[in-house]
Amino acid sequence: MAEKFKLTIVTPDREFFNEEADMVEFNTTEGEIGVYAGHAPLTVIVKPGILTITQGEAVKNAALHAGFVQILPQEITILAEIIEWPAEIDEARANAAKQRAEGRLAERGGNIDVVRAEAALMRSIARIDVAKMK
């Protein structure tokens, strides 16, 4: 069994997660990455997506929307602005948000904020994906 590392996930409001883990996967601005213990020190920026924590046989999922991650060989700290467990996600609302964002992107009328709409779309997709994993 591979070596474990300490995974801490903090948000401005609470300590979201603080346990040992084998592997953690998430989406960054440079693409998806999976991190094991002993990784080179690195700081990456999060993109909305699914966060997967592997602890032995157990796998936990969460929707991670914004923040950044500090990777040290034995310790990984995720500073998440927004993160949710599947149980906390309102799927209906996420679906509605997805449709709204898609609608706005489809129109492409001069004044819409494309970046914002895209970010909203990515967030809602991440939420829906995670909610399905319940």
Place this chain on the structure above:
Amino acid sequence: MASMRDIKRRKSSVQSTQQITKAMKLVSTVKLQRAKGRAEKSKTYFNCMYETVVSMLSKAGDINHPYLKANNSAKKAVIVITGSRGLAGGYNSNIIKLVRDNEWNKDDLIIYPVGSKGRDTFTRLGYEMGEDYSAAIDEPIYADAMTISSQVLDDFATGKVGEIYVVYTGFKNTVTHIPTRLKLLPIKIEDERSDDDKAVLDFEPETEDAIDLIIPKYITSLIYGAMIEAVASENAARMQAMDNATNNADEIISSLSLLYNRARQSAITQELTEIIAGAQAIS
């Protein structure tokens, strides 16, 4: 000497005021506990955030990034965090004093009020007002801080303002709150280059892009922290003020009781004297 009825009336009015101040004290005690809990919970986040930013900036060295140097605008954006209610002792006025009585030139400031007490005062004093975020202070959530920080960063990027400050009441403990002026941008790099393992951090994407992305988060977290501390301070200040008011009411009530008893006694004495005098006159 005031009549018995007058004294009685005053006493009961003080008593009902005391009931109100007592209730307000209880309410703010509960709110303070909650705000304190929130402030403590968010501490980890800010500490991590601070460490990362410091290590990032010390690594970045003399990088020429817009967030790290003042632009040409003489204007200063000041986010003023006050309460939206009074009866909190000097809580609101201390903040207002801190903004008003210093080396800043009134015409250079743009006030972004958070809390309607600050908003009303600075509007009345004729300051230039930016966006109003007063609704956020009642129940500060992280999204509020995000809105505020993206607004001020926009103004900074477009050159509308050259510096960004936040003025709030720092919460040290229940009895000590310090009105604080904090400079958000441009960030000053402190010379505490740490030599621990965190100094070797690498960034992905490149450091400059990372600054672009992380600094706004850092600013947001500072604003959020300031709001949370301000809420805790406000409730602590109100709790103290109401505690004093309740104690004062106690004092007034006891001195009024003394006066009332004295007046009652002298009224009885006088009545007796009159009766006796009347009886003597008849016999």
